[in-house]
Amino acid sequence: MARILAVDDEESILDIIRIGLGKEGHQVSTVSDPRKVDMLHLDYFDLVLLDIMMPGMDGFELVRRLREATGVPIIFLTARTDQADVVRGLGLGADDYLTKPFHLDELRARVDAHLRREGRARSQVLTLGEFRFDMSAKELTCGDRAMNLTPTEYAICEFLAVNRGHVYSKEQIHREVSGLDPRGEAAAVATHIGNIRAKFQEVGMAPIHTRWGVGYLWV
CATH class of the missing domain: 1.10.10.10 (Winged helix-like DNA-binding domain superfamily/Winged helix DNA-binding domain)
Structure with missing residues (x-):
């Protein structure tokens, strides 16, 4: 079981992630407002799923802040497929990206791959x-x-x-x-x-x- 943080302003997407990954035994915490992500306790999580286009603070700014606080894998979930956006996100510290709409099987596979790659015991x-x-x-x-x-x-x-x-x-x-x-x-x-x-x-x-x-x- 992994502890996963999902940040997306679309509640329907958060529901899909929570239910889909929950069936795999993962514990998913969701945040619909990126400004409310608790930067002080990010070590609790093993992986972050993060939308790019969000009001108040976009995913680019949030991933920059996340990378100052944690080294866990970050996967972008985005409807934007422009290569420049992908390169920018990866350059800021994201590890991977998945284009919306996505299939749950692909999401699970990406999550499992990054968790296996992480493969280290972390103090929780x-x-x-x-x-x-x-x-x-x-x-x-x-x-x-x-x-x-x-x-x-x-x-x-x-x-x-x-x-x-x-x-x-x-x-x-x-x-x-x-x-x-x-x-x-x-x-x-x-x-x-x-x-x-x-x-x-x-x-x-x-x-x-x-x-x-x-x-x-x-x-």
């Missing part, structure tokens, strides 16, 4: 204030204290922390964490979050907030 650590996620060991610490979380509790925390600031319903959390049909079991998420909050309270922290009638978010 996410630090948010006092919290430190060791995503290889699946451990969470707060300051010097290890949080005694169950695997499911850890998975919920990691998902919300990686997507911090975004609100997710119980159904969405259950689907993203377990990969199962959420019907009939999503209510258990509220119980897990209650247990997580009790453990966070022991260290005087409360990073998971509730948006009543909507869901939960890490702030």
